Amino acid sequence: MQNLLVLGTVFFPFAGAILTLLLTRYNRLDRWLAFGASLLSWGCSVAVLLQVFGGDVQTYRLGGYMPPFGIVLVADRLSALFSVMATTVLMAGFMYCIHCKDKCISYPAFLPLFLFMETGLNGTLYTGDIFTFFVFMEIMVLSSVSLVAISDDHLGLEAAFKYLFISGIGTLLLLIGVSMMYASLGTLNFADMARLLTADEPPLVRGAALVLTVSFLLKSAVFPFHFWQPDFHTTAPTPVHAVLSSVVVKIGIYAVIRILTLLFTGDALDIQPILLALGVIGIFFGSFGALRTYNAKRLLAYSTIGQIGFILVGIGWGTPLALVAAVIYAVNHAFVKSAMLMIMGLVSSRTNPKSANFSEIGGAGRTMPMVIGLLWVLGGMALAGIPPLNGFISKLAIVQSGVEAQDWWPLFLAVFGGVITVTYVFRTWQYVFQQNNPDLKLEIKPYGDGVIAPVLLISLCVVLGIYARPLVGLAHLTVEQLQNPQIYIDAVRLFTGG
Numbered sequence: 001m002q003n004l005l006v007l008g009t010v011f012f013p014f015a016g017a018i019l020t021l022l023l024t025r026y027n028r029l030d031r032w033l034a035f036g037a038s039l040l041s042w043g044c045s046v047a048v049l050l051q052v053f054g055g056d057v058q059t060y061r062l063g064g065y066m067p068p069f070g071i072v073l074v075a076d077r078l079s080a081l082f083s084v085m086a087t088t089v090l091m092a093g094f095m096y097c098i099h100c101k102d103k104c105i106s107y108p109a110f111l112p113l114f115l116f117m118e119t120g121l122n123g124t125l126y127t128g129d130i131f132t133f134f135v136f137m138e139i140m141v142l143s144s145v146s147l148v149a150i151s152d153d154h155l156g157l158e159a160a161f162k163y164l165f166i167s168g169i170g171t172l173l174l175l176i177g178v179s180m181m182y183a184s185l186g187t188l189n190f191a192d193m194a195r196l197l198t199a200d201e202p203p204l205v206r207g208a209a210l211v212l213t214v215s216f217l218l219k220s221a222v223f224p225f226h227f228w229q230p231d232f233h234t235t236a237p238t239p240v241h242a243v244l245s246s247v248v249v250k251i252g253i254y255a256v257i258r259i260l261t262l263l264f265t266g267d268a269l270d271i272q273p274i275l276l277a278l279g280v281i282g283i284f285f286g287s288f289g290a291l292r293t294y295n296a297k298r299l300l301a302y303s304t305i306g307q308i309g310f311i312l313v314g315i316g317w318g319t320p321l322a323l324v325a326a327v328i329y330a331v332n333h334a335f336v337k338s339a340m341l342m343i344m345g346l347v348s349s350r351t352n353p354k355s356a357n358f359s360e361i362g363g364a365g366r367t368m369p370m371v372i373g374l375l376w377v378l379g380g381m382a383l384a385g386i387p388p389l390n391g392f393i394s395k396l397a398i399v400q401s402g403v404e405a406q407d408w409w410p411l412f413l414a415v416f417g418g419v420i421t422v423t424y425v426f427r428t429w430q431y432v433f434q435q436n437n438p439d440l441k442l443e444i445k446p447y448g449d450g451v452i453a454p455v456l457l458i459s460l461c462v463v464l465g466i467y468a469r470p471l472v473g474l475a476h477l478t479v480e481q482l483q484n485p486q487i488y489i490d491a492v493r494l495f496t497g498g
Contacts, residue, residue: 003051003058006073008044009083009122012037017115024108028098034111035094038118042087045122049080053477057491059128067128067492068189074128076488077478078327082254083125085331086247089338089457090118093239096342096453101349104150104237114240117143117248124251128492130178131188137174137219137251141167144236144244152354153235160235166228170218177212180204191492194262194485201266209264213256213271220252222312223282226305230289233301234356238345241297245304246338250330253311257326260315261482268318276316280410282309283417290424296344296432297356299424300337303383306417307333310398313414317405320479325397327475332382332390332464339457340379346372346450347432358431365433371451373433375458380425382461385418390464393472 016037020030051058058075061067075083094114097105104110120140127133145167149160178188184202185193197205214225221229233244256275260268286306290299311333314326347364348356355361365373378389385395395418402411464471481487 002064003048003060003075005044005047005051006058006060006075006126007062009041009048009087010073010119010126012040012044013115013118013122017112017119020111020115021108024111030111031094031098031105034115035091035098037115038087038091038094041118041122042084042091045080045083045087048075049084051075052077052080053474057488059491059493067494068187068192071132072128072189072492073126074190074488074492075126076491077474077481078254078257079125081327081331081474081478082250083122085250085334086121086125087118088460089243089247089334090121092338092342092453092457093243095456096239096242096345096450099450100237100239100345102152102237102354104147104152105239107150109150110147110237113143113146116140117147117240117243121248121251125254128190129188130181130190130193133255134171134174134178138171140248140251141171141219144240144248147240148232148236151235151237151240155231156235158235159231163228163232166218170215170225173211173215173218177208177215180208180211184208189492189494190258190262191489192494195489195494197263197265198485205264206267209259209267209271212259216252216255216259217278218252219255220249220308221305222252222278222308223285223305224278226282226285229305230293230298230301233304234295234298238297238342238349241301242338242341242345245301245341246334246336249304249308250334253308253315253326253330257315257323257482261323262485262488265485272316272318274316275312276407276410279309279312279314279316280413280417282306282312283414284420285309287417287420287424291420294358295356296348296358296361296428297341299428300341300344303421303424304337306421307337307383309417310394310414313410314398314401316410317401317407319401319405320483321397321404322401323479323482324472324475325394325401327478328397328471329394331471331475332394332461335457335460335464336379336382336389336391339454339461340376340383342450342454342457343372343376343379346454358428362431363435365429366436368433371455373429375451375454376429376433378458378461379454380422380429382458382465384422384425386422388462388465390461390468390471392465393468397472
């Protein structure tokens, strides 16, 4: 089966990146072109999602070569759902860019790098080859590092260098894990590795499972591999930060789910308790970090560490219901976090220092249209898990899976950690949108154009909270497919020489 729509999700951002490089001299045309390329990628991802949930796993063999010798793109329910999540947020990010006044967005390299980041992100989700996964991940990482380095924040270059060195460690671990798998099995194709591991598990495979898991946790800024994330995300341009903290960090989570359910099903029982412990610690570390920080964007960066912790708790419990909860949480969090970061970008961009430090934006929201404050409140309610927003569905799914697992202490700690979210979100709302600050100087700019993207994302949060059945149903079907790895193996149609 050669499904061009699967290729389209990766091809359109790549082609858009090349074209925007050629059109940088034309005012705003390159921004609309970038948005158009992202829109086409989103359309392909939605079409693929409809196909995989209505029928078989979709594939595209690059060059027509049969796997495992050729590279194949594979769209099962997990990759298709995560791709729709990612392309939706990226499309909103490019929509935000169209009228954004940040200086860095006018640089010739900004939009091509942003599109290359989307190329790498979609590629990691769809590739059926672990080495190609590494290649796409590095495209995504190098693009995001470059985007942070050219940001308007003077600390961006420092943060980019920090992450480049830390990411290098994760890359080294990933390559070591890939080498161990190739030395043991003689193949790099996910389906072929899964087929061989059903018969036997060579000695190096267990070590590879640990090395790969650590590498992916580092890429997702999971405690204790989190230390690079607050600086890196805070200094990023707003549309880039919105993607980094909502989608890019989920690539490591996606990879962990993939390898534990497809490759290392026997070792999963040994790894899951570690993920559970790291998840609970991450919830509290991220929440308390957000509570004590001095910057609104940094607050949301720390919050991501805590929210990733909730997803890890679901993966750590490992039951079908817990995996459903983890998938629901990952999707819902992406829409909430990206919207809140764009809202804070609207506020901070109108202060004279263009900073999100609380000392400089206190009371800034009070002078702005009421809709901006309302969007922040709705986003905060979703992040804290207050009904009827989608965050409530996420938290409810985690609680239900914890009750089913009868693992009471982690469940109690997760719920208590979630309460802290309410504190820092609404404290920020009071400080930014309620405080009276007559000495604050704001730039007069139009608001309507920049509000469109967060309005769309918050609208999704409301819809997925009031009418959660489609997402919950998709998550259940996804986990149902993950529990049968043979479906993935058969879909790739490996050439085994027989």
